[in-house]
Amino acid sequence: MGVYRWSLFRKIGLAFGILTALMVVLGIYVVWQQFSGLSDLERLNAAHEAYAQTVFMEDAFYGYDDQMNMLVLAAEHARSLIAPTYRMAQQDRQEFWTAWRWLYDRRSTLTPQERGLLDGLGGAMRAYDRAEEAVLSDVHRGATASAFAMQVYGNVSPSNALMAGLSQLRKQLQADSQAARTDQLAGVVWTRDLTVAGTVLATAVAVLVTVWAAGYFSRPFLWISAELAKVGEGDLRAEYADEAATDEAGAAKQALVRAVRRMREAVRVVRDEVMQLAKTADVLGEQSSQSQAAARQIATAGEQVGRAAARTAASVQSLQERIQSLSESARQVSLGATRQAEFTGRLKEAAGTLSQTADQVSQGAAGVREASDAVSGSAQTGRGLVTELGGVVQSMSGALERAAREVETLSRTAEEIDSVLDVIRRVTAQTNLLAVNAAIEAARAGEQGRGFAVVASEVKKLAENTAASTGDIRRIVEGIRESVDSVVQRMTEASQEGRRGTEAVRRVLEAFEQLEKVLARMEGTARDMERASSALEEIRGPLAAAVEELSASAEENAAVAQQMGELADAARRDVGEVAAMAEETSAAAEEMAAASAQAGSAADRAEGALDLARQALQRVLQAQAVFRIGGEGA
Amino acid sequence: MMALVTVLGEERYGISTDQAREVIFYQHPTPVPRTPPFVRGVVNLRGQILPVVDMRERFGMPPREPGYIVVLQIEELLVGVTVDDVEGVETVEDEDIRPPSRMLATVDNRFLRGVVQDPAGLLMILDVTLGLLREDEVRILGEMGQEADRHAV
Numbered sequence: 001m002g003v004y005r006w007s008l009f010r011k012i013g014l015a016f017g018i019l020t021a022l023m024v025v026l027g028i029y030v031v032w033q034q035f036s037g038l039s040d041l042e043r044l045n046a047a048h049e050a051y052a053q054t055v056f057m058e059d060a061f062y063g064y065d066d067q068m069n070m071l072v073l074a075a076e077h078a079r080s081l082i083a084p085t086y087r088m089a090q091q092d093r094q095e096f097w098t099a100w101r102w103l104y105d106r107r108s109t110l111t112p113q114e115r116g117l118l119d120g121l122g123g124a125m126r127a128y129d130r131a132e133e134a135v136l137s138d139v140h141r142g143a144t145a146s147a148f149a150m151q152v153y154g155n156v157s158p159s160n161a162l163m164a165g166l167s168q169l170r171k172q173l174q175a176d177s178q179a180a181r182t183d184q185l186a187g188v189v190w191t192r193d194l195t196v197a198g199t200v201l202a203t204a205v206a207v208l209v210t211v212w213a214a215g216y217f218s219r220p221f222l223w224i225s226a227e228l229a230k231v232g233e234g235d236l237r238a239e240y241a242d243e244a245a246t247d248e249a250g251a252a253k254q255a256l257v258r259a260v261r262r263m264r265e266a267v268r269v270v271r272d273e274v275m276q277l278a279k280t281a282d283v284l285g286e287q288s289s290q291s292q293a294a295a296r297q298i299a300t301a302g303e304q305v306g307r308a309a310a311r312t313a314a315s316v317q318s319l320q321e322r323i324q325s326l327s328e329s330a331r332q333v334s335l336g337a338t339r340q341a342e343f344t345g346r347l348k349e350a351a352g353t354l355s356q357t358a359d360q361v362s363q364g365a366a367g368v369r370e371a372s373d374a375v376s377g378s379a380q381t382g383r384g385l386v387t388e389l390g391g392v393v394q395s396m397s398g399a400l401e402r403a404a405r406e407v408e409t410l411s412r413t414a415e416e417i418d419s420v421l422d423v424i425r426r427v428t429a430q431t432n433l434l435a436v437n438a439a440i441e442a443a444r445a446g447e448q449g450r451g452f453a454v455v456a457s458e459v460k461k462l463a464e465n466t467a468a469s470t471g472d473i474r475r476i477v478e479g480i481r482e483s484v485d486s487v488v489q490r491m492t493e494a495s496q497e498g499r500r501g502t503e504a505v506r507r508v509l510e511a512f513e514q515l516e517k518v519l520a521r522m523e524g525t526a527r528d529m530e531r532a533s534s535a536l537e538e539i540r541g542p543l544a545a546a547v548e549e550l551s552a553s554a555e556e557n558a559a560v561a562q563q564m565g566e567l568a569d570a571a572r573r574d575v576g577e578v579a580a581m582a583e584e585t586s587a588a589a590e591e592m593a594a595a596s597a598q599a600g601s602a603a604d605r606a607e608g609a610l611d612l613a614r615q616a617l618q619r620v621l622q623a624q625a626v627f628r629i630g631g632e633g634a
Numbered sequence: 635m636m637a638l639v640t641v642l643g644e645e646r647y648g649i650s651t652d653q654a655r656e657v658i659f660y661q662h663p664t665p666v667p668r669t670p671p672f673v674r675g676v677v678n679l680r681g682q683i684l685p686v687v688d689m690r691e692r693f694g695m696p697p698r699e700p701g702y703i704v705v706l707q708i709e710e711l712l713v714g715v716t717v718d719d720v721e722g723v724e725t726v727e728d729e730d731i732r733p734p735s736r737m738l739a740t741v742d743n744r745f746l747r748g749v750v751q752d753p754a755g756l757l758m759i760l761d762v763t764l765g766l767l768r769e770d771e772v773r774i775l776g777e778m779g780q781e782a783d784r785h786a787v
Contacts, residue, residue: 439723443636
């Protein structure tokens with residue numbers, strides 16, 4: 001394809017280039033307008049910052065003012081708090097002073113305690129003086145601080161003029177910032193309007209250019225598409241005039257014209273060749289049909305022979321199977337007879353065993369009866385003995401309880417001794433106290449009391465000895481009481497044991513009753529067993545005769561089965577020979593059938609191939625018939 | 635000197651017979667309103683009102699039912715002090731009394747005159763007028779006695 005001065009793509013590129021340039025110019029203008037509003041924004045920020053600083057300064061001034069006020073108030077408050085306390089302290093001191101003077105005037109006649117009080121009052125007054133000095137200095141310090149605060153506050157007051165100036169400045173700055181904000185808002189609105197108008201205009205121009213360009217560029221392709229549709233339907237009859245191409249669309253048109261001409265030539269050649277081929281195929285078809293018929297006849301004859309041979313073989317096989325099953329039956333019969341004989345033998349043995357068992361049962365039953373009689377006698381004796389034991393245990397228990405009561409009396413006596421001891425102990429303690437008091441009196445009497453002191457110490461020793469003896473007696477009585485307690489406990493335990501013994505005796509008696517009942521039942525069972533064994537004895541004779549008969553019939557069965565087996569073996573040998581012959585015939589018939597089948601299938605394949613060729617020719621004819629090339633009928 | 639040997643807890647205390655007048659069994663004192671906390675109450679001693687001071691409380695020992703009351707004479711005043719037990723009267727030579735060691739007694743050293751070693755162990759000699767009862771307490775007890783006497787009349 002050649003290179004064109006005004007190529008299709010160059011034209012498209014030029015159109016869209018102009019459009020893009022237009023948009024870029026418009027965009028730059030809009031952005032420029034947007035940024036021109038920035039200077040206004042900077043002015044706004046500066047004004048705002050200045051405003052914030054004035055506000056901060058004003059706050060600081062007000063805070064300072066408040067602190068000063070609080071300082072002055074605190075000083076006043078402190079003074080008012082201290083004043084009443086101070087007054088009260090002074091009154092107190094006055095009272096002390098009066099008291100001290102009163103005492104001091106009478107100092108020559110004072111008791112030691114009053115003298116102490118005088119000293120104490122002096123000390124208290126000195127303390128009051130010290131406290132007063134401290135309070136006064138605190139009050140003085142408070143007043144000084146307050147005065148200083150007032151002074152500072154006075155110095156600060158002139159700054160009110162500065163505050164007024166600040167307020168004025170703040171108002172001006174607020175106005176400035178408001179103006180700057182209004183200006184910026186106007187700029188933003190104008191920029192927005194411009195952007196909207198420019199966008200609408202640019203979109204309209206772009207739509208118009210696109211519609212015109214679409215019409216201009218699509219015209220040659222629409223013509224090519226219509227012509228190609230005709231070719232698709234097989235219409236190759238159109239004649240075109242040759243013209244020089246100016247761009248890619250013109251070149252495509254010329255290529256289409258050349259393609260249509262070439263296709264017309266090709267269709268004409270194909271049509272002639274196919275006609276010739278169809279004639280040749282018809283001749284070949286006839287020859288192939290003849291050879292196929294011959295092969296089919298041979299194959300039919302072979303198949304008939306084969307079927308006959310197969311039928312023979314099947315018959316022989318079924319015969320063999322029947323003989324096999326006959327032989328199997330004979331063996332089964334023989335096996336059955338043998339088993340029957342075995343069973344009969346076992347039956348005989350069982351009958352013998354049964355008879356022996358019956359004898360043993362009879363003997364056993366008699367033994368059981370004797371044993372139960374003996375046990376019953378022993379049980380009677382045992383019961384008598386246990387009843388006697390129960391009586392003994394009960395009387396022992398009663399004796400124990402009586403003994404326990406007597407021991408308890410002993411314990412009470414020990415307690416009485418204890419109470420007597422308590423009295424002795426009290427008397428001893430009083431004697432001891434008396435001795436101590438006597439010793440004190442003797443000591444106070446000095447030399448005259450010496451003899452009395454000796455007597456008092458002897459009395460005290462006596463009391464101490466008595467106390468020691470009382471302690472010993474008390475310990476002994478305590479020991480007796482512990483022993484008594486333990487004896488009482490043991491007796492109680494023994495008494496409980498006795499009750500448990502009585503209970504055990506009662507249970508043993510119950511057990512004896514149970515035993516007697518069981519023995520009675522055992523005797524009944526033994527009698528039943530004896531009756532059963534005598535019934536068994538009666539049927540023993542008839543059972544033996546029946547078993548003998550069964551044994552004889554089993555032996556006969558076995559002999560018949562033997563004969564049957566031999567006959568079946570002979571028949572099997574004869575049939576085997578017939579089967580061999582039938583197999584040979586069958587093999588020959590199969591070979592023949594295979595040969596004829598081969599011939600038939602070769603002819604079939606040839607016929608098939610010819611058919612395929614004919615079908616192919618038919619399809620070619622149908623295909624080329626689509627093309628209409630003009631100037632001919634077929 | 636002669637000393638009455640008393641027992642408080644694990645320790646033995648000697649009181650001079652110049653000050654100890656008598657020993658009686660402990661009887662529960664009748665509480666008297668508006669008395670200082672160291673006074674347990676009063677008991678009747680042969681028709682005479684006797685204020686009773688709890689020695690365990692005084693010495694900061696755990697409380698326990700006392701066994702005896704020792705009747706003390708301080709100048710004109712009779713005061714009872716509670717003790718656990720009384721051993722008797724024994725002779726103590728003044729030269730055997732040694733100054734008290736800080737480690738020895740549960741009792742505040744203020745109340746002690748000294749310590750003696752006798753066959754039964756350590757004996758701490760109490761000085762009643764020195765510190766067992768302070769001067770002001772003695773005065774209060776005296777007033778109490780007078781008042782009780784007035785009421786009795």
